[in-house]
Amino acid sequence: MLKAFDANQAAHALRLAQATLQNEADAIAALNDRLAADDSVVQAIALLLNCKGRVVVSGIGKSGHIGRKIAATLASTGTPALFVHPAEAAHGDLGMVTAGDVLIAISYSGESSELMTILPVVKRMGTKIIAMTGKPGSSLAEIADVHLNVAVAKEACPMNLAPTTSTTVTLALGDAIAVALLDLRGFKEEDFARSHPGGALGRRLLTHVRDVMRSGDAVPKVQAHVKLTDALLEITQKGMGMTAIVDGDNRPVGVFTDGDLRRMIEKVQDFSKVVIGDVMHANPRTIAPEKMAVDAVAVMEEFRINQMLVTDADGKLVGALHIHDLTRAKVI
CATH class of the missing domain: 3.10.580.10 (CBS-domain)
Known part of the structure; x- marks a missing residue:
């Protein structure tokens, strides 16, 4: 049986929950302001729009989880995409990546050893690289063709350790890019239905x-x-x-x-x-x-x-x- 909160505990929990949401909302607003200050996101969208192959997303840990979602969103909205785990890529899965692809590499520190192991190989192949990091001066940012700055002032975690606000900002930017590509490709309801045949929209738009x-x-x-x-x-x-x-x-x-x-x-x-x-x-x-x-x-x-x-x-x-x-x- 769950222990009941007293009034003070309940109020404290609510304050923490609201502070978390406000922290993440403020960070997304700050990202929005940054997008207006440089053309990095426009460069990234142009690379992805003109990609002749597929978009390959990679990251480890929490960044990997966010990367999987970004890849899934891109794939379901008209941009062929897949997720490749960087550790597996170093042991054979890098064969999935071709020169015609674009790699989105996600690491808040920009120093993920698993990613940095494979990126020089990817670079030599001629594959374009988009980095999403919180450190513009990091190794990953330096090697990338386009760097997207997802820095946050503070994580929502009270200890400022657990990836919380930073992963939310990265995910939001991934969604923003996917929506921009969706529109630029002229992606319609019928196209969405074709990639979601098991969903309600797919049944509505594909059933004769x-x-x-x-x-x-x-x-x-x-x-x-x-x-x-x-x-x-x-x-x-x-x-x-x-x-x-x-x-x-x-x-x-x-x-x-x-x-x-x-x-x-x-x-x-x-x-x-x-x-x-x-x-x-x-x-x-x-x-x-x-x-x-x-x-x-x-x-x-x-x-x-x-x-x-x-x-x-x-x-x-x-x-x-x-x-x-x-x-x-x-x-x-």
């Missing part, structure tokens, strides 16, 4: 009607001359709450839904002689199978319908779509 529609025998349909009772049997068997009414060429000429049936009950006593063609809704709304599923959602919402027919280029019925199909596919 053909991927979720019901087809073949699962599509309820009858011809206009059949009795309403037969049409109701088709509705019940196919479980879509409606049936399409088609002509002899399998082109939909109407639709009849559960809602239509409920409204008929108030007016018609004997269903046995009713022909479906006389009570159907003519000219039903249809959609093509190659359309995006989100387009079907938009039509359904606009016209407040739960089902839609799917027709090919010749106007023939090839499928049917229920709002529940879109929900199950997580398009909605």
Whole structure:
């Protein structure tokens, strides 16, 4: 069981938490001011934008964790990137790096021995180097083609030892660079979806009607001359709450839904002689199978319908779509 805080401890903890956030916010604001004072970040963005290979990010310890996140953000926003651990690079993984790549090396001290072991080799290969350090006069800053200064006045750690504010500033600068590149590359929602096919946006923007529609025998349909009772049997068997009414060429000429049936009950006593063609809704709304599923959602919402027919280029019925199909596919 956790020990309860007394009022003084709770107040002290809150002050520390708020001081940490304020410290990190102030450091990011200071970084923002530094960016306006020189063109280093513009140089870095230009190098990355014109990179013919991939962006390779490297760092060790907390800098390595930040580097992994920067590489992941770049990769998911249109800039091919990967993380290489500097110690592993010194034992073979340096083969992942080519002359056409750009290396982002992260070390707050700028003296990380693991990084400094591999950087002369990378430099001889002709690979461009962007350094992110808090020490402009460090060995890493000196060897780099572009140095990004992520210095902070003080870590949020009360002992000024644990990387806290410095890692936050480095991460924020990585995000800033990724967003600038995203915009310069003309990266769109569709591009983001392609790199996130398992996410909600990917499902929305990559799912076509053909991927979720019901087809073949699962599509309820009858011809206009059949009795309403037969049409109701088709509705019940196919479980879509409606049936399409088609002509002899399998082109939909109407639709009849559960809602239509409920409204008929108030007016018609004997269903046995009713022909479906006389009570159907003519000219039903249809959609093509190659359309995006989100387009079907938009039509359904606009016209407040739960089902839609799917027709090919010749106007023939090839499928049917229920709002529940879109929900199950997580398009909605």
